[in-house]
Amino acid sequence: MTRGFKMLTFQAAALVGSAMIMLTLSEMTRAAPAPAAAAVQIDNFTFKAPLTMVKVGTTVTWTNGDDIPHTVVSKDGVFKSKVLDTGDRFSFTFAKAGQFGYYCSLHPHMTGTIVVKA
Amino acid sequence: MFDADHENRRDFLKCMAWAGTGALFTFNAGIGSSIGLDSAIAAPLRRTGTKPFTFVQLSDSHIGFNKPPNADARATFREAIAKVKALPVQPDFIIHTGDVSQLSRDDEFDDAEQMLKDTGLPVFFIPGEHDMLDPEGGKAFLDRFGKGTKGAGWYSFDHKGVHFVALVNVADLKPGGMGNLGAEQLKWLAADLAGRASSTPIVVFAHIPLWTVYADWGWGTDDSAEALKLLARFGSVTVLNGHIHQITQKVEGRIAFHTARSTAFPQPAPGTAPSPGPLKVPPEQLHSMLGITDAMFVRGHQPIALIDSTLSA
Numbered sequence: 001m002t003r004g005f006k007m008l009t010f011q012a013a014a015l016v017g018s019a020m021i022m023l024t025l026s027e028m029t030r031a032a033p034a035p036a037a038a039a040v041q042i043d044n045f046t047f048k049a050p051l052t053m054v055k056v057g058t059t060v061t062w063t064n065g066d067d068i069p070h071t072v073v074s075k076d077g078v079f080k081s082k083v084l085d086t087g088d089r090f091s092f093t094f095a096k097a098g099q100f101g102y103y104c105s106l107h108p109h110m111t112g113t114i115v116v117k118a
Numbered sequence: 119m120f121d122a123d124h125e126n127r128r129d130f131l132k133c134m135a136w137a138g139t140g141a142l143f144t145f146n147a148g149i150g151s152s153i154g155l156d157s158a159i160a161a162p163l164r165r166t167g168t169k170p171f172t173f174v175q176l177s178d179s180h181i182g183f184n185k186p187p188n189a190d191a192r193a194t195f196r197e198a199i200a201k202v203k204a205l206p207v208q209p210d211f212i213i214h215t216g217d218v219s220q221l222s223r224d225d226e227f228d229d230a231e232q233m234l235k236d237t238g239l240p241v242f243f244i245p246g247e248h249d250m251l252d253p254e255g256g257k258a259f260l261d262r263f264g265k266g267t268k269g270a271g272w273y274s275f276d277h278k279g280v281h282f283v284a285l286v287n288v289a290d291l292k293p294g295g296m297g298n299l300g301a302e303q304l305k306w307l308a309a310d311l312a313g314r315a316s317s318t319p320i321v322v323f324a325h326i327p328l329w330t331v332y333a334d335w336g337w338g339t340d341d342s343a344e345a346l347k348l349l350a351r352f353g354s355v356t357v358l359n360g361h362i363h364q365i366t367q368k369v370e371g372r373i374a375f376h377t378a379r380s381t382a383f384p385q386p387a388p389g390t391a392p393s394p395g396p397l398k399v400p401p402e403q404l405h406s407m408l409g410i411t412d413a414m415f416v417r418g419h420q421p422i423a424l425i426d427s428t429l430s431a
Contacts, residue, residue: 044393045335067185067396069221069251075293083221083251086185103293106247109336111294 035059035093040112042070042084042104047112054094056118061091070110075101171278174202174209175323175411177360178380180248181230182220186398191220191382192229197429198381198410199233205412210277212239215360215378216246216288216325218263227262245271246325246361247288256289272303274310280415281314283307285324287339297326297339297361304344311348319354319415319422327359329368329375332388337362349373356422358411362394365426376424379409405430 036058041048043065054060062072064084072081072090078100081090094100094116104110176198183191202212212234219226234241243263245256252258256270264271270289275282285307287297299307311320322328328345330338339345349355355373363380364387383396384407391397399407406428414423 044395046393066393069248071251082253085221101293105291106251107336108291108293108295109334 037061039063041065042110045070045104045107045110047102047110050112051115052112053115053117056094056097056116058116059091059093060114061089063087063089069106070104071106072102073105075103170414170416172205172207172209172412172414173277174205174212175215175358175378175413176202176212176381177215177378177411178217178246178363178382179214179230180217180220180380180382182223182226183382185396187396187401187404188383192233194405194408194429195230195381196233197405198408199237201410201427201429202237202239209239209412212237212241213282213284213323213358214241214243214263215323215358216244217248217360217380218243218246218259219249219251222249222251222256222258224258227258231262242275242282242284242323243271244284244286244323244325245288247291250288268306269300269303272306278415280319280321283310283320283322285322285328285345287324287326287328287342292340295340296330296333296336297324297328297342299339299341299345304341304348307345308348311352314352316351317353319356320349320352321356321358321413321422322349323358325359326361327366327375327377328357329370331362331366331377335388335394337388337394346370346373354422356413356424358413363397364407374422376411378411379407379426379428381408381410381429384408 036055038052038054038058038060040052040060040062042062045066052060062081062084064070064086067086069083069085071083072079074080079092079102084090094114097116097118100114100116102112102114179195180191181195188194202209218230245259245264249259250256260267260271267273270286272286273284285299285303287299289298290300291298324339326339327337328339328342332338350371350373353372357373357375359375359377360380362377363383363385364377365379366377368375384399385394386397397407409426409428412425412427414425
């Protein structure tokens with residue numbers, strides 16, 4: 001008997017808990033729209049979208065598809081990835097409008113620009 | 119060729135030929151020539167009366183690289199080292215012209231260092247861009263291989279009358295640019311060369327070529343012209359580079375340029391592929407495209423001889 005009672009209590013608590021989580025989630029969804037995302041693929045020693053236009057708040061993700069490591073480094077020191085080996089990714093969220101030039105610090109002839117609009 | 123006083127030119131021309139496994143390059147007063155490896159090794163040095171010295175250039179070992187066409191760059195580096203140990207004349211030292219590692223990891227540097235120790239020879243290093251990938255941008259490499267060097271790892275030394283200059287052109291690279299020496303290093307170079315007799319033979323080594331091999335792939339050094347200007351007054355200058363994983367040569371005035379093969383993987387000839395990424399050759403071809411360079415000096419004579427040999431030889 002005691003065991004059955006305890007289990008019931010546990011189930012009730014779990015129900016209340018999950019309801020609270022759902023409530024929190026729905027509030028979050030309402031408060032912030034799904035974040036914008038953009039991707040830049042790195043292939044053949046080239047940033048495949050050398051000029052990328054995004055809105056403020058967009059998270060840009062670079063993925064290295066080469067057999068040779070690359071980096072993604074802002075010309076103005078705004079962002080800097082670690083070394084990206086094959087398949088590695090680097091993401092940065094652009095919170096301000098502006099033009100952000102970047103390059104690969106290993107192969108500096110590789111360049112690109114992210115244009116962020118309000 | 120080394121022994122122009124004793125050999126007549128017709129005899130020399132007769133033996134001009136490519137050897138199957140390597141070639142010997144000599145540079146004299148701006149004229150580059152090649153002769154077969156067999157004839158080069160055969161005797162002319164005996165008659166000079168001066169004991170020559172040799173050194174070996176290893177390059178682009180990329181320890182840690184494990185993708186096609188080479189699943190184990192450690193193994194091919196070990197083979198290159200075995201080749202050095204098997205040379206009939208042991209070199210006085212080794213120079214490694216950069217990209218020791220693939221990703222600047224400690225275990226990669228460790229393994230390279232251990233394997234090189236096996237030769238029992240002094241090794242002089244300069245970094246390639248792959249050696250600058252630790253969070254502090256090259257500190258791991260310099261702490262291990264660049265003790266006592268200046269700036270990003272440049273230095274010079276003298277050996278048996280030859281002045282060796284090690285330059286770094288992979289630090290602080292500029293967006294849209296190629297290799298870069300920078301004002302501080304150029305200033306140091308000017309001071310290092312000042313006061314040296316123009317008859318001093320000079321060997322310069324750096325990772326990225328000090329002349330533009332192919333700008334579209336960044337195969338050159340933006341401010342190399344300033345360095346070459348400082349070197350122009352010397353009678354014999356040899357520039358040894360790596361980075362492009364294939365042999366290229368050029369002679370400009372009295373400066374002879376040469377790039378070495380990698381011990382890890384070949385790269386395509388300029389412009390022959392969509393990118394300079396590894397050339398994915400079949401396994402049976404790989405060893406014929408990797409190699410080492412043996413450099414020979416004869417004191418009292420101008421030419422330096424460079425013998426490139428592959429790992430398949």
